[in-house]
Amino acid sequence: MKTFKYIILTVCIGALPLSSPAQEKTMTLQECIDMALDNNLDMKAGTVSVGKARDLQGTAFDMEKTSVTLSQDPTSGGSPDNGITVSQSFEFPTVYAARRKYLKAETAAAQSSLAVTRNEVVRDVSAYYYTLLHDRRTIEILQAQDSVYDRFVSLASARCKAGAAGNLELINAERIRNENRIEREKAEKSYRSAMLAFRQLLNTDTVVVPADVSLSVIRQEMPEASASFEQTPLGGMYAAQITASERNLSLAKQGYMPGLSIGLTGQLLIKGFNPYGIERNRFEKGNFMGVEVGVRVPLFWGSQKAKVKAARRDVELVEISRRQAEQRMNKEYHDGLNELFRAQKVLDYYIALGNGQAERMSRLSQASYENGEIGYVEYIQNQQTVLDVQLRYADAVNDYNQAIITLNYIKGNK
Secondary structure, three states, X not given: OHHHHHHHXXXXXXXXXXXXXXXXXXXXXXXXXXXXXXXXXXXXXXXXXXXXXXXXXXXXXXOOOOEEXXXXXXXXXXXXXXXXXXXEEEOOHXXXXXXXHHHHHHHHHHHHHHHHHHHHHHHHHHHHHHHHHHHHHHXXXXXXXXXXXXXXXXXXXXXXXXXXXXXXXXXXXXXXXXXXXHHHHHHHHHHHHHHHHHHHHHOOOOEEEEOOOOOOOOOOOOOOOOXXXXXXXXHHHHHHHHHHHHHHHHHHHHHHOOEEEEEEEEEEOOOOOOOOOOOOOOOHHHEEEEEEEXXXXXXXXXXXXXXXXXXXXXXXXXXXXXXXXXXXXXXXXHHHHHXXXXXXXXXXXXXXXXXXXXXXXXXXXXXXXXXXXXXXXXXXXXXXXXXXXXXXXXXXXXXXXXXXXXXXXXXXXX
16 A cells, blocks of 8 residues: 555656746747846856956056145244145156056956856856756656556556466566656756756746757867867966966065155245244245155165065966966866767767667567567566667767867857
8 A cells, every 4th residue: 555655656746847837938048148148146246346347447546645734833922823735645657557557457357257257157058958958858758668668567467467467577567667757757856956057047037948849969060189278268367367466566566666745835924923034025925835845765675575575476376376277177178078089989879779769669669568479578678778778868969068068168168
């Protein structure tokens, strides 16, 4: 009785829809990529970072705040004269030029980082798109096999009742049908999981379903034997980061340059009060005006030397990271080519074997069993062979497509 309940539960779970039809939207791969580039949160964050870097370019000529000083200077008798001083400090002109170059390089680095993110999004969308096609095809194969095994159980049950077969044949028929349903449930679970991840990648509440009606091989020319790191998005990002770190080093060296200041002082004298007999006739309205120019010279170099050394270390670190990334890319590209060639061989094998022949074999095996030409053991073996060929062919197509997607990502998706 417990076994019967388990079988009914299995059927009910397997019958659940993969997604809600009311919320589905069929989209092509390019449409999915466009949606992800517009909605993906990583892309949005990268775009904001680029905007922030552009905004910071406006700080290149940032000067210190202007100083305004009011004073009173009693020359005698306790009656004060009023004074006002306006002064402005600023860096040496070359500092502003160096800072401007550095901020421009930071903007370029942010843009190159966004290009890497875009390349990753295109890869992920493509990978999930073809994974969904593969999982859907796997479910279709197992569902078709379900019908075959249902027929097998019916025939075995009839043969058992007629005394033409023993209970063992019926037990095996039910076993293989239940095993197939378990595999179908696993495939459906994988499909739903991939669908959820796909929606998160697209950043949408809509259930997006691939528009392709079948799983097929990506048609494009075979990739080159090697890829130039400099021409990849990752290589471009590291080149921009190296430039930015070098500009930062140049900016740090500007710390040795002196600072400048200029000021204007006005002394408002009280005409009727001049105990020292200061000659004021040549100053109209009794006002003294003065200009002052100052130079701030760094006398202690230790702190600035440390900043320059640290900036130089940053350049070295970025260059080391670049070399590491290039080595990883070369290995990943080499591994990707090997995986592509392996998948191609497997794919060629199953194409030569003939995926359609497997379906014909299934029908012939079914007819032979019904006509009593073969026993149930041979029938099960034939059906398992058919199922294995169909599933392996779908896996081979997916492996090939995923290898192509990986290599396109490494080189940089156009």
